[in-house]
Amino acid sequence: MDRRSVLRYTAWAGMAAGLGVFRSRAAGAVPAMSPGMSAPPTSEILLPFPLANVTLAEGVFSRKRALMLDYGRGYDVNRLLSVFRANAGLDPGQAVAPGGWEGLDGEANGNLRGHYGGHFLSMLAQAYASTGEAVFNDKLTAMVAGLHACREALARTNPWVLSVPGRFGRAIENVRGSYQYVTLPPAAIGSANQLTLSMWVRPTRSDAWARLFDAGNDTTRYFYLAQRNDSGVPRFAITTSGPAGEQAVNGTAPLPLNTWSHIAVTLDGRAAQLYVNGVLVGSNGAVSLTPATLGSLRDYWIGRSHYGADPLYVGGIDELNIYSRALSADEVARLQWAPAASGPVGRGNLASYDFDDTNTATITDSSGAGRHAGLRRTWGAPSHPGFLAAYPETQFITLESMTASNYSVVWAPYYTAHKILKGLVDAHLNSKDAGTRAKALELASGLCDWMHSRLSRLSQAVRQRMWSIFSSGEFGGIVEAIVDTYSLTGKPSHLELAGFFQLNSLIDACASNTDILNGLHANQHIPIFNGLVRLYDETGEERYLTAARNFWPMVAEYRTYSIGGTSDGEFWKARGAIASTLSSVNAETCCAHNMLKLSRLLFFHEQDPRYMEFYERTLFNQILGSKQDKADAEYPLVTYFIGLAPGSQRDFTPKSGTTCCEGTGMESATKYQDSVYFRTAGDDALYVNLFSPSVLRWDTKGVTVTQTTGFPVEQGTTLTIGGSGRFSLRLRRPGWATTGYRVRVNGTVVDTSATRPGTYLSIDRAWSNGDSVTVDMPFSFRVEATPDDPDLRAVFYGPIHLVARAASTTTLSFSLDRLTRLSGDLVDTFVPVVGKALHFTVGNTEFVPFLEGTTDPFHSYVKNVTPTVVFAGLDSGVGNVRGANGLRLLDAIWRNAPFASKGDWVEHVRQTSAAWLAGGFISNAEHQRVLTTAGNARVLP
Incomplete structure (x- = not known):
């Protein structure tokens, strides 16, 4: 197998198991297994199947996925691209940018924008791999092409003019989020004792103090023309002593939005006049200052203010003429109806800009004086041509000197880079189009090259400080994505880059099995360990795998709620604190998503059934329950927090619909099948980890496996083999399958007496076409007590967490163990609800599966009072x-x-x-x- 072929097998499901497992780890010997023999935990190397090789059949997963696929089919990807295009100075078109965290405005000034677009790329890639529907590939192609164009535009030293229809001919447009302005040479103003500024503008936002023109050195000596002051009207001011000394004139009405308006100001050393559309709207006879008074100034800008907090001008600009005399009212009025060059007034003698320029950063001076202007970004140019983001590189630059968190200034830029990078890798691995795959990999490789160029210049001490800052230094699963990219490019610098993202205080503590999680931000730290496992794959560094193995139970076994989630208000509390932390902001869904990824990665290396026990609990409860059971064109309808306090209700449209959890929710819902089956690297064993109606195509073995089940309504499953071949079938016997567990091969009962609950049964044989394996797994009722309040219980029916549906915000009390059977089953306490699968009543209270995505109030925990x-x-x-x-x-x-x-x-x-x-x-x-x-x-x- 070549490099790419191997990675396609190991990374299709959103995780690249990586080439490193072949270079640095040999597969362990597989002991011979006879039917009925329980396999001890092994240390084989397992590989996932591509998503395209596992087809979901009708069931709870396919129904949940269908809702997300509908959202993906209908959502306009130009909305997601608009924020990238704006940052690159390209035309965002008419698409409305997403709200919330992905918008240009909103929380923390939109400093996380771009992350949701990365998630959406991954969702499209996984949706296409899973379904083969052309619509997902088409959208994937459009997004990659759009991002490629943005990267090329960003790589320019200066942005190019965005040319749009103007008042006369063409004009330029500065769009929201482009951080662009025009800079003029000093001679365009000079030291005139008289002056006229005449320009056409089409503002698209009603921002106060956005400058149409600004000249000055600082906030002491300057003059400006603002589209609106605090009263909402245009204002001209000139001063040599800051705001207190401003000599000014104000208009009388706001400039209308999305409409061309002519605005002019004249100075003659005695007075200032302000005109809008040829009409005098303001005059001040006591304006004695002129450009000559101010003397030579450093900056002459269109669209930018010397006050750093003022917004940039957003909108169109056409025909700026600068005259070294004060035009009369009649002359100003004549500029309304035709270009200055064709009218009696003529062009400005100091400078004249028609803004007809295209494909250039230079704006031509048509006065004949050669005083050409230039289009610039406030933040300059990227430090490396591989840079790609939906906001300026300043986010990354500022982080390098930060010592404390301030997410309104810097909000996790490397976290956002991770989402984009992962989306590009997924696009490369799953797109049908060779050109799209090549562009996606080029973008991913370039993004890694750019990050390496930034981070390689920093000392380890600086990087450690950066990564320890909440949440500005959060970098998500970027190490995993970088290593996946390295597995595709083979560039040594990419593997070195992955090593730059290491928070040693956390890694060292976990490597020594010291629990320091109390008080840490959960989702900032979980993905770190996903990356460590991938680094271990490539480097063989035992410290990485040891740290990840030790970290996992600190969360999965000591800080996990009944639904399989973790965190309270995004943070971890003390070990074993469950009952004492129930609130309205438990179980951030991103945490569940990333803990599943970590469990999966660890299981690839060591087949400890605990990993899959946790995986099943979290997948069937929090992940399924985090997706609402309804369709929506605007929102993916996925929870952020899941409150577990009594009477909590799930919020499926948090924070305007584009949070981190809605992003991971899109990914989760399009890869439900990624861990149903694994294979050994040598293709001599097949692991059946989860029970889901599906069809597996095992290409390297020439075998198909069809799993037919109504699970979790049906308490069992049937596997039918297509084709033939010898391999060991490893069936997980869930920890909850305590009594009545039975396995039959072609109708013959297999001895399972040595297979304890929570282990794998191995059936090793030469399989023939049509062979069937039937598994009976009767569910039973049980309760699980919280470690810090033994009377507070969560109810389970097999793998399914049942919650009490009630609006009360006081903990409900029941006597659940009055009728316990010898098996430990509490079945006699729960009365089935006729016609409603998995619904039961205790007294007058209905218990329902948490996986049902409703907004009904519920109790995840109840008091057991006997x-x-x-x-x-x-x-x-x-x-x-x-x-x-x-x-x-x-x-x-x-x-x-x-x-x-x-x-x-x-x-x-x-x-x-x-x-x-x-x-x-x-x-x-x-x-x-x-x-x-x-x-x-x-x-x-």
Whole structure:
């Protein structure tokens, strides 16, 4: 296999397993397996299948995905490109820029724009790979071509004129987000004692203090013409002593938006007159200052102010004429109806600009004096031609000297770069068009080249400081994307670049298995470990993999809520703090997305079933439940936070619809199938990790596997083999599949007695066309207690988290363990709702699957209140008190379920009750009543 062929196999599903696994890691030996033998955790190298090789069939995943695909089909990608085009000085067209975080305005001045466009690229790439629909490839092609044009425009030393229809002929347009202005040579004004400025303008925004013209050195000596002052009318002012000394004249009405207006100001050393459309709108007979008074000034600008907080002028500019005399009112009026050059007034003798220029940064002076102007960006030119962003490079430059967070100034520029880079890699790997693939890779490679050119100049100490800043220094999963790019380009500088993004304080702590997560921003740090695993793939540096392995349980096992998510208000709290952190801002969806990626990456290296147990919980609960079950043309309808306080409701349109979580939500919903099946690098084993109706095409084996199931409504699945060949089929037996688990091959029962819940069953045989494997996995009801409040429980039915649907904001209380069976199943407490799959009632309260994306108020946790020890409804009258270990007596009795027989269970009751007696928690009489009640109770199997 060549480099690209290998990566197409390892990165189609949004994660490049990478060529490094072939260079630096040999696949472990696979032990021979016989049917029924439980496979211990292995350290094989696993590879994912391309998304195109796993087709989703009808089921909960395909229904959720269909809603996202509809959104993707209908959304105009020009809206996403508009912010990139604006930054590059290109015509954004009529497309309306997205709102929220992706817009030019909004939160933190739009400093995160471009991130959502990157997510959308990934979504399109995955949607095309999964469905083959031309619409997704077409949109992908359009986005890559648009970004390529933006990169080429940004690479110019100065921006080129955006030529548009003007008042006379052509004009130039400075669009919102372009950071452009025009600079004139000093001689265009000179030291005139009299002056007339005449220009046509078409403002598109009503910004106060945006300058039509500004000349000065600083905020002391200057003169300007502003489109609006604080009162909303045009203003001319001139001063040698700052604002307090301004000699000014104001207009009487605002300049209309999106309409050409002629504006002129005249100075004669005694007075200033202001004209709009040939009409005198303001006059001040006490304006004695002139350009001659101010003397030689440094800057002469159109569209930019010397006050840094003032906005740039946004709109059209046409025909600027500068005269060394004060025109009369009649002469000003005559400039309304024809170009100055063809009228009696003539061109300005100091300078005259028609703004008819195209494909250039130079604006020609037609006065004959050769005083040509130039179009400039406020931030200059990119430091490297590979730069691509939807905002200026100043975001990245400023970060290099920051010592504290200020997201209104710098908001995670490398995080945004990650989304764009990943989208480009996904486009390269999935596009049908060779030209699009080549452009996408060129853009990705160039982006890495630019980042290397910036970061290689910095010391390690500076980089460490940058990455430690919340949230300005957040860089997301950029290391993973850079290593994926390196796997495609082979450039050593790209691998070196990946090593620049290392927060050593975190990595070293996790490598030594020291938990320092309390107080850290969750999603700023989770993706770091995804990148470390990929760096390990390429470098073999054990520190990286060790840190990631140690980090995973710190989150998955100590800071994860019932739905599979983590974080409170985006931050981690103390280890084991669950009940005490329930709020309206739990479980940021990005965190779940990235923890799934980390679990998957780690499982590729070490087949610890815990990773897939976590994956299933989070996928079937938070990820599915984060997508609303309705269609929408404007929003992907994905949650940001998921509040888990009592009576919480999900918000599927957070912050105007373009948050980080809506971006990862688009990606999640178009790659649901990416971890259903994995294969060993040697193609000698197939892992079936998840139960989802799907068809796998195993090209390298010449085999198909069709999984037919209604899971999770159906409590089992059937796998049908197409083709033939010898391989080991590794079936995950979920940890919740405790009783009744059965596997049949072509109708013959397989011995699963050695396969414990939460492990993999391996069936090694020569498979023939039409062979079938049927798996029965009966669900049972169970509750999971929070570590910091053992009475607060989450209810599960198999893998499905059931939430109580109720508007109350007070924690609901139930007695859930009064009818517990020997298996540990609480099934007799829950009454099925007829006609509503996976819906149950306890008393008058309905419990529903969290995966249903509704806005109904819910309780993810409820109190289990059973005051006395009760078995199968038979009450002993003995208090259900806590023992030395903090458990209540009933919890200690049932924690070892399932029990093989009632006799085994009664013996366990005796031992547990005796421990409570010995500890002084119950009396001997109470101990005897517990035993008597247990003996008399009709506890079902």
